[in-house]
Amino acid sequence: MIDINFGSLFTVELLHSYYKDQLCPDFNILPSNQTVKTLGGHQIIARQYSNQLITGVNCNGKINPPKPFTAIETGAQFTFFMQLNNPLFFNYTNLSSATPGKIYYFTNRNNNVSNGKTFLSSKIAVYNAANTYAPGDLVSNGTGITYRAIGSSKPGNTFNLTNANHWMVVDKNQYLTEADALKWMPSISAYQFASPQASVNISVLGYDNIATTYTQSVFSKTIAFANPASSFPLDLSFLQSGKYSLTVNGIQQWIYINDELSDSKTFAVIDIFNDASPVSCNLIDGSGALINPAPHYSIYFLNRATIWKYILASKQSGNINDTANLYHFANPASVITSLTPIPLSNKALNLKLTLNNHDYSPIACADPQRLVTITKGTDTYPCSEIFLNF
Structure with missing residues (x-):
């Protein structure tokens, strides 16, 4: 007799403050091709129900707490694509309009815990009087409260968070911002310079599991051109799909590499990792058993x-x-x-x-x-x- 006992591995919920029930119905969530293979190899099912992505794994139910029959290794990666199904979404969402080549990136590696939730978006930056803010920008007051700018401010003409003519209290949740936006790049591309260059210095930083930051050097190269060039072929096909920091001739940008996106209209990528640290990346405990309750992640959109x-x-x-x-x-x-x-x-x-x-x-x-x-x-x-x- 086959013992089939599925336990909860993790859940991702989509929330939106535009809706009175806060539940966001505006996306279809689909696994990447590689994740389909990973799910099958680990006897994991992943299904979307309304605004939630729910995953379950086949476990040995005779053990308490239950353990997956196929161990989930450290570093396991589960990638999902969010496809937008509502053409009015940007009208009522506090984000800039869609831009070709731009995607949003959500991951439990952000370790963003606030208001009793674990958010997959990056942490909202603390207010800084040295920065320039425009209406709609979000900041934190440093104690967990999010504010929305309703009037502009800039260095030399600053208005702190107590100024009700320039700032509006939102709540204690963490919302996605343009800080979560990345430039999608195919693994092989033609990189365009702003002006012809005699040479190019390329540096790519990836995620460092020990430091839990994007400080791990994964590629560095200098190329001298016979004649000043306006572009050059950038080959990053040896890199695993994911987020990286790319610096070309001193200009840094955050990029996302995944060739599966070349023919799709993906709004965002969700990357869930099973890492030893931070705690937000623990899908299983130290013995390989499921965590109870299972990790519950949130992505929260703020209304415009x-x-x-x-x-x-x-x-x-x-x-x-x-x-x-x-x-x-x-x-x-x-x-x-x-x-x-x-x-x-x-x-x-x-x-x-x-x-x-x-x-x-x-x-x-x-x-x-x-x-x-x-x-x-x-x-x-x-x-x-x-x-x-x-």
């Missing part, structure tokens, strides 16, 4: 905040007020705009329009279907226009 612009059909002056008194508007007017950006959500706010001594509530809220831009002071914001038939 926009200026809300109400346009009254009657062209008469009215007032719009938030009954919760969280957001405020430039009243009275026939075209009424919010004083600060308001996060988009499919959970409506309770707003009230007062026009000709009559109250109308609730009124329509902004949706992601239509976005324009609006300039307030020196900043340009995404703007949601809402037409009211009053």
Whole structure:
């Protein structure tokens, strides 16, 4: 008799603050071709259910805690591709628009634990008065609270996190940012210089399992050209698929190499590793048994905040007020705009329009279907226009 007893190996959940239940349904999650082989060789199943990727491994159920029948070796890598299935995603998500060749990269090697969750995105940087910030940028206050910039600031014209005209408290979660974006490169490519070069110095750094940082030298080479060249063939086909730091003639960039992406429209890559350290990479314990509870990883998207612009059909002056008194508007007017950006959500706010001594509530809220831009002071914001038939 065959003993089949699947135990939970790890779970990845996709969350989005735009949705009132926070569950993000906007992606299909698929294993890479190599991961399909790895899963089969270890008797692991991986299935997507709604917003979660759930994996289970066939174990010896007579042992407590259960152990996988096929040992999961240190350094085992499980790669999954996130494919976007909602064309409006960037309209309501606090990210820049899609750029050809750019992908986001999520991994448990980021060791990003906050608010009782283990996030696969990189840690949000702590606020630094020496940096320049634009509306939508995220920072941490250093004690686990995330803030969103609602006004620009720069060295010599700084506004700290207590300035409510420039910063809005989000919560204690960690959200992905453009710091999680990498340049996808095929393993063999034509590297273009900004101007002709007489030679090229190439340096590639990979992940160091001991230091748990990308400081391990995996490739270094200098090539002298017979004549100044505008490009050269960059061959990195000997590298394992993954994230690397590439420096060419002193210019550093983060790259992701995986030739499976050449014909796909992948939004992001998820890399789950079984490493001895950090703890976020422990899929099994020191004896090779499953961890209880199994690792549960999170990827959290933050909703975009926009200026809300109400346009009254009657062209008469009215007032719009938030009954919760969280957001405020430039009243009275026939075209009424919010004083600060308001996060988009499919959970409506309770707003009230007062026009000709009559109250109308609730009124329509902004949706992601239509976005324009609006300039307030020196900043340009995404703007949601809402037409009211009053």
